[in-house]
Amino acid sequence: MTIQNLYDLYTISSGIEINSKKVKNGSIFFSIRGKNFDGNQFAHEAISNGAIMSIVDNRKYSFTHKKILFVKDSLSILQKLALYHRIKLKNIPIIAITGSNGKTTTKELTTAILSKKYEIVHSTKNNLNNHIGIPLTILSMSKNTQISVIEIGASHENEVDNMCSIINPDYGYITNFGKSHLEGFKNMKGVIRGKLELYDFLRKNKKKVFVNGDDPIQLINSIGINRYIFSEKENSDVRIKYLWKKTYLESILCMNDMKIVSPLVGTYNLYNIASSITIGKYFKVPLIKIKKAVEEFIPKNHRSQILEKNHIKIIMDCYNANPSSMRESLTFFNNKLQGNKIAILGDMLELGVFSKNEHKEIILFLDKSNINKIFLIGEIFFNTNIKTSDKIVKFFNKNRFIQWINNKSFQTDYILIKGSRKNALESLIPFL
Template sequence: MNIQNIYQLYSISSGIEINSKKVKKKSIFIALKGKNFDGNQFADEAISNGAMLAIVDDQKYAVCKEKTIYVYNTLYFLHELAKYHRYRLHHIPIIVITGSNGKTTTKELVAAILAKKYKKVHYTINNFNNHIGIPLTILSMSENTQISVIEIGANHEKEIEKMCYIINPDYGYITNFGKAHLEGFKNIKGIIRSKLELYNFLKKNKKLVFINGDDPIQLSNSIGMKRYIFSERKKSNVNVYIKYLWDKNCIKSILYIKNIKIVSPLIGNYNLFNIASAITIGTYFQVSLKRIKEAIEEYVPNNYRSQILIKNNVKIIIDCYNANPTSMIKSLDFFNHIKGDKIVILGDMLELGFFSNQEHENIISFIIKSNINIAFLIGDIFCNTKKTSDKIIKFINKKSFVEWIQKYSIPKTDYILIKGSREIALESLICFI
């Protein structure tokens, strides 16, 4: 069967599934492979659970000829099916958002704003932003979708380029260029090249890019492109002028557009650019400022990103969905300027490769010089650092930290910041605080 024939079956199915235990009746199961699993082994289970079809790339599992299709590579097939689906739905405008930090928050804000105008907004759910999640997201886009917002994450070069050929975006925005996934990118130049793959695609296809006019990397690398620019500075080429309230003592994010004050519950002045870009995109798509203000002020994060929880009169800032050197320093810098007693609970920053030890030493240096009262550092990377001080306590893992809490309890404080890489899952510590 060619891709068109299988697509006809997909069009009458209940959707794509890659987990045999989650298949719905009449869904299509695609047997993907990972480091520790082989989806081919679960093809029969998927069919037994109601799948109308199983796509495999190991012929020994293509035993049920009526309900099994063999392909050379199931991941490649998933990409091609998504690409064909996008081709069929080429009329739907898609906005792509990528960057080192803030892409998920920006994506959700953009979707919330667009939902004030459009009845059917499609967007990336959770963190489905990789080479598997993106094609699945595209395939979940229905024919009655009016607009879509897709997030791209990347940990090596050429990944964004490859995803762009699947998504075929009409618009794009890069949040920033920070020290994320250094293990795959090798250095900051590799990170910049990777993110700019989005610009290359948009420029080649004469599509539009949204630009933070206060970011020189974005400005210089988008010359000659169709641009829609926002900035805090009044310039002739700026489409949207936004004024930020850079008040480091203010937990909420506040900005102004055309004398309209917008107060977001998102904490940290590092979120101001994320909010501003979402406002800009909403403005481009002619969402009224009244509706934009509503969407921004109604949006409350619930994914461990820039959340605030009050427990026993302590304000706990939960920003532990992920971490890299750039986002960690920005969070600590913001936290450092809040008035009151402060404690940080930080987990290892992963995927930094050769730079790992030095970047963790840099975090400790910042803490030592700061007015943060106590820092609890969790993970074997932090434990292997040499720098320390009286206000730093290191733990090899979460278990040893919990044991310490149960023995001594957290000292009295006004604020606690929790931040670390996703794999560390520091949110599990909240119940012990």
């Protein structure tokens, strides 16, 4: 079966699925392998659940069956099918967003703003931003889509470039360059090179890039690309002013003398908001509608969410964490909020040989901070040997923290909760 044949089948299917339990009648099931699983073993279950075809790459499961197609590499075929689909829908503009922190928030806010003008805005759902998720995202784009916003996650060099070859973006934006996935990128130079692959693609294909003019790395490396710059500087394409009021859990921006107040907390979110406003302005979304979209936008998935419990404001920023985002969150928490403050922090993962030192640096920052009490959770923090004041308490895991905290009450104004996704620190909320 050629890609054209498979694409013809895809066009009459109900969609693509890689989870046999989520298969809908008429869908095509792709058996994807991972380090600890083999989707091939669910090929027959997918057919039983209504799939019109299961694509496998393990001969053990390629029994003679008119609905089973054996290929050399299921993931490669999935990516080729996505590329074929993108070529068919080449007239739909796609904005690609990558970066170390803030990708999802920027993508969701940009989508909300564009939706004020366009009826059908396609975007990345959940965390489908890697080599498996991106082809699934492309294949979820209908021919009626007016504009698309796609998030690119990357943990090593060449990944952004590979994903751009499938997405073929018309526009791009890099949120920032931070200490994320250092295990894969090796060092900060690797992180920067990896993210700049988006610029390389846009430059080569004569596309446009949105640039934060206050970020020297973006500004320098975007020279020679068709670019649209936002900044506090006067000579920018879009001039945005950033405001902040202590004790207010909100972000304030001004554009053309119009004040826009966002419930997104943290000074680190100001650029996420500003870039989304800039993209909206470029696509001629009326400013009053941009303001409405920003002010209506409520973060989800434990990203900069604000909860109130027993008169304590809890900042849940625990979807993920790396040294850069952790430092940004803690700097905001330390400097911008007045009152009694508690921080509950989980291990930062995927740092490789940098892990010990990066956790040590965070502890040193915390020890000098004006945060009143700090609880560190996880094996890495626990085993970081460094002398600190009594305000820092370490726990080997969440269960030990829960046992300790049981029946204790806090008297504080604010609690910040942050850690890598595998920590799932949001599960602590009922115990606070």
